[in-house]
Amino acid sequence: MSARAEISALLSKLGPFAPKGYFIGLHIRFAAPIMQFQTYDEAWAEHYSAKAYALRDPTIAWGFSTNGAIRWSAMPVPDPFDILGDAAKFGMKYGVALSVGPLSSRTIAGMTRGDREYNDSEIEEISKLIRQLHEITEPPESLTRAQIEALRCIAEGDRHAAAAAKLGITESAFKARLISARERLMARTTAEALQRAKEYRLL
Incomplete structure (x- = not known):
């Protein structure tokens, strides 16, 4: 669950x-x-x-x-x-x-x-x-390197395709990283995940 x-x-x-x-x-x-x-x-x-x-x-x-x-x-x-x-x-x-x-x-x-x-x-x-x-709901103490990289790309304004190219992965793999980051941060959206990651000082 x-x-x-x-x-x-x-x-x-x-x-x-x-x-x-x-x-x-x-x-x-x-x-x-x-x-x-x-x-x-x-x-x-x-x-x-x-x-x-x-x-x-x-x-x-x-x-x-x-x-x-x-x-x-x-x-x-x-x-x-x-x-x-x-x-x-x-x-x-x-x-x-x-x-x-x-x-x-x-x-x-x-x-x-x-x-x-x-x-x-x-x-x-x-x-x-x-x-x-x-x-x-205890905030996580850390994110994986892949989750941090994906969130940073979004923070820098990259679209999914551009972010995937920057990281050398497929667009579906990039989306999977964002999904795992949202799950870890208990966020409904990527924007919410990004906000929480900043609040928890994980980025």
């Missing part, structure tokens, strides 16, 4: 735990996640963005301060903007925050529902799934 298929399988398992939506920021580095997924209602997502809540969210502040899982109702971090109270008005009355990994590459997630608190066994299962997501 490819990494992208594994990610999709884990997300499908998480979905039923969050009838009011979830947010997962994977491997947050330099203040931005390398990958993120969210299923919150669009009205809440727009409201959250318009209010710049990401800079004030107690669940995110908590996630950077510790590893583990905590119900929103037990959140020890102050919430002066009443973000959790605001969330409840959008039907997100109960939630759990989760945090995994070192501070230099932290994964932070939030799961929500409107009917009741999460029980311990649910939190344990959600935590296990988030840890698995964190592990399978």
Whole structure:
């Protein structure tokens, strides 16, 4: 199973735990996640963005301060903007925050529902799934020489045929190198793979 298929399988398992939506920021580095997924209602997502809540969210502040899982109702971090109270008005009355990994590459997630608190066994299962997501999306430490050469050709603006000629390989072999680079970097497109390779300082 490819990494992208594994990610999709884990997300499908998480979905039923969050009838009011979830947010997962994977491997947050330099203040931005390398990958993120969210299923919150669009009205809440727009409201959250318009209010710049990401800079004030107690669940995110908590996630950077510790590893583990905590119900929103037990959140020890102050919430002066009443973000959790605001969330409840959008039907997100109960939630759990989760945090995994070192501070230099932290994964932070939030799961929500409107009917009741999460029980311990649910939190344990959600935590296990988030840890698995964190592990399978760990950025690679290196690329092969062939993958680096192929991505560099694209970065320099070469078309596939010209890049293949430059490297002394067939066009289909060049495309195969790009596909393997995308797979290794868990990217949907070559442009995304190139961006990630630069962000991970692999080029």
